[in-house]
Amino acid sequence: MPNTKYTKLPRGLVVISGSDSNTFLQGLISQNVNKVTQKKAAYSALLTPQGKFLHDFCISKIGNNLILDCEQGREEELISNISKFKLRAKVELKHEKELSVFSVFGDEASQSLHLSNILGASREIKNGIAFVDPRKIGLGCRIIAPESDTIELLEDLSIKEGTFIEYDTIRLSLCIPDGTKDLLVNKSVLLEANFDELHGIDWEKGCYIGQEVTARSKFRGLLKRRLVTVSYKGPSINSGTPILLNGKEVGTIKSSVDGLSLAMLRLDALEESGIANPLTSNGIVISRFKSFDK
Known part of the structure; x- marks a missing residue:
């Protein structure tokens, strides 16, 4: 598979087990847990x-068991935030440290892992699971398993090791946020971060925490800013650097690689900007990146 590569991802894992796992989590999160199999x-x-x-x-x-592939370093915080609602539910939450998360990316990623090229398509493998990234096909697949078992599988499939920067460039090009690198805890809302387009919200499920506000922001069209991908010439711009239009701050740079960044930008500034009236950050002209849209 010459166009397919892998890299280990800096991710954390939380396992939810017990007879009430689905029912318990269903009332808390934005996705329909009953669709996860x-x-x-x-x-x-x-x-x-x-x-x-x-x-x-x-x-x-x-x-x-339900496996939450989450931001590394925030596993215990996630367990704490979920456990607040445990009450008498028959569930156990565990920070899983024996398994690792790998990305397999490239045009033939799903084919190389014998998966259907469908968002979220999964199959169990030795001591773990492989699945197509449920956000965008273009981001490839993930493997959750012991590291040694994953390396053995990838070598058997003749998949070569790539780099995290290669993976991250694809992520940025598809405008996919990476946790607190791109979002603010207790401040960001899902539609600002493209969760609708990334299939992170089930609009037909019942109530969950924050559901009313999320629905209102969609149906009333209340968004004033959004996470977008911007491109420019030169090395990566530091996260937190302001974005200016006509000398006024209209956004902020988030995670980056050389020449490409995610940015939280005011929608009116995107409309007003152009070749004669460019957005700038750190003195560099930036423009909205045309996504691969896969």
Whole structure:
């Protein structure tokens, strides 16, 4: 598979087990947990009652256990935030440290892992699971398993090791946020971060924490800013650097690689900017990147 590569991702894992796992999580997060099976993964978020971002994660299922593929370093915080609602539910939450997360990316990623080229398509593998990224096909696939088992599988499939920067460039080009690198805890809302387009919200499921505010922002069209990908010439711009239009601050640079960044930008500034009236950051002209849109 010459066009397919892999890299280990800096991710954390939380396992939810117990007979009430699905029912318990269903009332908390933005995704329909009942659609998650051994053959289907999903993307979701945990919000505050005011509809503000707390955590995002991919959800898969190994056996009867739900696996939350979350931001590294925030696993215990995620467990704490979920456990507040545990009450008498028959569930256990565990920070899983024996498994690792790998990305397999490239045009033939799903084919190389014998997966259907469908968002979230999953299959169990030795001591773990492989699935197509449930946000965008273009981001490839993920493997959650012990590192040694994953390396053995990838070598058997003749998939070569790539770099995290290669993976991250694809992520940025598809305008996919990476947790708190791109979102503000207790401040960001899901639609600002493209969760609708990334299939992170089930609009037909019942109530969950923050559901009312999320629905209102969609149906009333209340968004004033949005996460977009911007491109420019030169090295990466530091996260937090202001974006200016006509000398006024209209946004902020988020995560970056050389020549490409995510940016939280006011929608009116995007409309007003152009060749004769460019957006700038750190003195560099930036423009909206045309996504691969896969």
